[in-house]
Amino acid sequence: MTTLEAAPVTRERLYRMMRVYKETSLLRAGLRVGVFDALGAGHATAAEVAEATGAEPRGIRLLLNALTALGLVHGGADGPYTLDEGAKSLLVTGEPGFYGGMVDVVASDEEWDAMRDLAGAVRQGGSVRDVNAETPGYHYWETFARSVGPVTVPTAGLLAELLEPWSAGREAPRILDLACGHGIYGFTLTRRLPGATVTCVDWPNVLAITRQHAQDQGLADRARFVPGDMFELDLGPDHDLVLVTNVLHHFSEQRSAELLAHAAAQLAPGGRIGVVGFVAGDAPADDPEPHLFSVLMLAWTEAGEVHTTAAHERMYAAAGLEAEATRQVPGLPFHVTVLRRKP
Numbered sequence: 001m002t003t004l005e006a007a008p009v010t011r012e013r014l015y016r017m018m019r020v021y022k023e024t025s026l027l028r029a030g031l032r033v034g035v036f037d038a039l040g041a042g043h044a045t046a047a048e049v050a051e052a053t054g055a056e057p058r059g060i061r062l063l064l065n066a067l068t069a070l071g072l073v074h075g076g077a078d079g080p081y082t083l084d085e086g087a088k089s090l091l092v093t094g095e096p097g098f099y100g101g102m103v104d105v106v107a108s109d110e111e112w113d114a115m116r117d118l119a120g121a122v123r124q125g126g127s128v129r130d131v132n133a134e135t136p137g138y139h140y141w142e143t144f145a146r147s148v149g150p151v152t153v154p155t156a157g158l159l160a161e162l163l164e165p166w167s168a169g170r171e172a173p174r175i176l177d178l179a180c181g182h183g184i185y186g187f188t189l190t191r192r193l194p195g196a197t198v199t200c201v202d203w204p205n206v207l208a209i210t211r212q213h214a215q216d217q218g219l220a221d222r223a224r225f226v227p228g229d230m231f232e233l234d235l236g237p238d239h240d241l242v243l244v245t246n247v248l249h250h251f252s253e254q255r256s257a258e259l260l261a262h263a264a265a266q267l268a269p270g271g272r273i274g275v276v277g278f279v280a281g282d283a284p285a286d287d288p289e290p291h292l293f294s295v296l297m298l299a300w301t302e303a304g305e306v307h308t309t310a311a312h313e314r315m316y317a318a319a320g321l322e323a324e325a326t327r328q329v330p331g332l333p334f335h336v337t338v339l340r341r342k343p
Helices: 011-033 035-040 046-053 057-070 085-091 100-106 109-116 118-124 140-147 149-167 184-192 204-216 253-264 288-300 309-318
Strands: 073-075 081-083 174-178 197-202 223-227 239-245 267-278 321-328 334-341
Touching (some): 011 035, 011 100, 035 057, 035 081, 035 085, 081 085, 109 118, 109 288, 118 288, 140 204, 149 184, 174 184, 184 223, 197 204, 267 288
Parallel strands (some): 174 197, 197 223
Antiparallel strands (some): 267 334, 321 334
């Protein structure tokens, strides 16, 4: 995890904080207008990029100069322009390392709207929005499911590694993936475990995308899709593995414990629960990302936040569970944990 630079609080630092949203806006505009793709295809002048993107030349010229100021593009005030090599590998559609799709998640309109009245959420102690991340059928989760699947693959692989001692020799395990979203966690394990099948649970609008991902991975015949509320659906106590990934931070500690208990009630004897999510450290300055994410949960949910290690342990205990193995994802503020029932 990255420690924020311990810089003195000055007018210059505050000004930088006040205007950083403009950099985010420039990145979003460059991706959405198609500027990076046009430069990656060899168009060098503002007029050429404007023609390739169908945008107005003046707007393209000003955008290119601003992107040059940020170092994503190189060139003079009047061009020609070239795309930075690092930016090319990350921001041009079709490149193996393309990361641009994450702008619709990390810098989504929905998150911006939620954070717009953060002061109101602070005063109220929770979201002040009528429609938020917990609203059934919320369309943002469709964007999330479409965009973050590739980024999830390494974490899903780490979960599979932690489960290897348990899964060795296990035949045809039944997997239940709660709030499955893109489905990558369940599909990764289904592909690795011989004869495994997976039941994907989410809102109907999200499951349409999950189903497509299953087809793309050749797993359509090993997956079924059940729409509904993960807190209410009871699919029977015969699942070898239940996945609860990136959802506990949406709820209070008590509500999260209730979800884990509900997941445990759907386990077969000897089953396991796989948990993925943020964990907050005790020193925010040394471990900033979870605490910054907690503020989004404050603005976007009724009572969500990133829970501490101690809070996770209390949740597990309240649900009759204990951690069998846990590991932090390298380079990311996520932890992967395998839970089992307490003896």
